[in-house]
Amino acid sequence: MSAVRTVLGDVPPGDLGVCDAHDHLFFGSPRLPGQELSSVAAARAELAAFREQGGGAVVQWTPYGLGRRAADLPPLSRECGVHVVAATGLHQDVHYDEDTLAGLRGRLADVFVAELTDGIGPPGVRAGLVKVAGGFHALDAHARWTMTAAAEAHHATGAPIAVHLELGTGALDVLDLLCGELGVPPHRVVLGHLNRSPDFVVHRQAAESGCYLAFDGPSRANHATDWRMPDAVRALADAGFGDRLLLGADTTTAAARSVDGGPGMPYLLRRVRPRLAQAVGEDLVERVLVDNPGRAFAVEWRR
Numbered sequence: 001m002s003a004v005r006t007v008l009g010d011v012p013p014g015d016l017g018v019c020d021a022h023d024h025l026f027f028g029s030p031r032l033p034g035q036e037l038s039s040v041a042a043a044r045a046e047l048a049a050f051r052e053q054g055g056g057a058v059v060q061w062t063p064y065g066l067g068r069r070a071a072d073l074p075p076l077s078r079e080c081g082v083h084v085v086a087a088t089g090l091h092q093d094v095h096y097d098e099d100t101l102a103g104l105r106g107r108l109a110d111v112f113v114a115e116l117t118d119g120i121g122p123p124g125v126r127a128g129l130v131k132v133a134g135g136f137h138a139l140d141a142h143a144r145w146t147m148t149a150a151a152e153a154h155h156a157t158g159a160p161i162a163v164h165l166e167l168g169t170g171a172l173d174v175l176d177l178l179c180g181e182l183g184v185p186p187h188r189v190v191l192g193h194l195n196r197s198p199d200f201v202v203h204r205q206a207a208e209s210g211c212y213l214a215f216d217g218p219s220r221a222n223h224a225t226d227w228r229m230p231d232a233v234r235a236l237a238d239a240g241f242g243d244r245l246l247l248g249a250d251t252t253t254a255a256a257r258s259v260d261g262g263p264g265m266p267y268l269l270r271r272v273r274p275r276l277a278q279a280v281g282e283d284l285v286e287r288v289l290v291d292n293p294g295r296a297f298a299v300e301w302r303r
Contacts, residue, residue: 002298005116005128005159006057006083007073010301013294016083017056020268021293022162022192022216022248025060025076025084028067029095035253040072046257047080050265058082058265059248059297061162061192063089063131064111065100070120085297088115089131089150091164093142101142108146112153117303128297129190130154133164134174144177151182158299162190162214168197171206179209186210190246190296193217198228200235207241212296216248218263218272226272230279233288237280245288246296247272 003010025043028036037043050058062068070086077084089112093101104111115127130150134143150161161184163174171191178184189211194203196217207213215233218226233245249268251257258264263271269289277285 002300004083004085004294004298005126005301006077007070007086007125008077008083011083013298016290016294018054018269018289019057019059019293020050020055020248020265021059021190021246021296022061022214022250023058023265024062024251025058025073026067026069027062027252029091031095032253035255036067037252037254037257038067038069039254040069040076042254042257042259043072044076044079045259046251046265047076047082049258050269051080051082053266053269055082055265055269057085057293059085059129059293061087061131061164063087063091064115065096066091068120070125071123073125074123085128086120086125087129087131087162088112088120088127088153089129089162090146091131092133092135092166108149109152112149113156113303116153116157116159127159129160129162131162131164134166134170136166137169139170139173139177147174147177148182151178151184154184154188156303158302160188160190160297160299163192165191165193165196168193168195171202175206175209175211179211187212188299190214192248195229195232198232200232203232203236204239204241207236207239207244210244212244212246212292213241214246214248216246217250218268226275230276233276234280237284242284242287243292243295246292247288
């Protein structure tokens with residue numbers, strides 16, 4: 001049976017409800033000093049605000065070494081009544097010091113598999129996906145290393161692989177590597193940040209592979225998100241790819257949280273959902289927020 005691996009255990013895909021398919025309750029990187037998502041109280045308030053807007057599940061893409069606070073995720077999920085999916089994986093090399101990366105050489109796939117099956121750290125909170133990242137219009141040696149390990153982890157467990165596309169670029173290179181060279185089935189790959197590079201031709205080419213396309217990070221006008229996203233979603237839906245689309249808020253800094261004055265998780269349902277419904281209709285938006293995430297993140301776990 002296919003199941004989504006949440007921090008409270010495996011659940012049927014139909015149990016997720018309305019899903020924010022890419023977000024962060026906790027996140028910290030040396031590239032964003034002073035903007036860490038590290039407050040449990042703020043995470044609880046944000047998750048509760050999302051729930052008040054009708055949210056039922058959040059997929060946290062925070063990978064290894066970037067402040068996941070895995071032990072705090074189960075109690076937050078229980079208290080707020082929202083399913084939470086945690087991630088293993090590795091971001092771009094600029095987010096880590098050399099010692100951290102050196103310590104993972106030769107064992108990265110094993111780390112991913114362990115966090116998917118045994119759990120993250122002493123609490124044993126199991127991850128439900130592997131998050132990796134590409135570069136700007138290219139895949140460097142670090143990206144190839146992490147994606148190779150992600151593919152190994154997928155083949156061992158069945159886990160889905162979520163990919164940060166730098167400014168929305170490099171989608172086809174990622175698919176060539178993961179699905180072409182490394183043999184990952186396209187429907188087990190989620191490409192993130194397609195909204196940041198509104199190239200409708202590339203979007204369609206990626207969708208034709210069978211992967212999932214995430215439009216995540218709304219309210220960032222400098223990334224050409226909100227005002228172009230409805231047209232991009234409509235173009236893909238009109239081409240028959242409505243079942244491949246996902247939406248996420250991708251809150252990565254404290255200032256972006258709704259409880260700290262930003263748009264945050266609730267904005268996805270409070271503003272983006274009705275705006276998108278005007279462009280493509282309520283039925284498609286319901287599929288994108290409810291049906292598609294269940295299929296994207298539910299797998300027949302091998303371990």
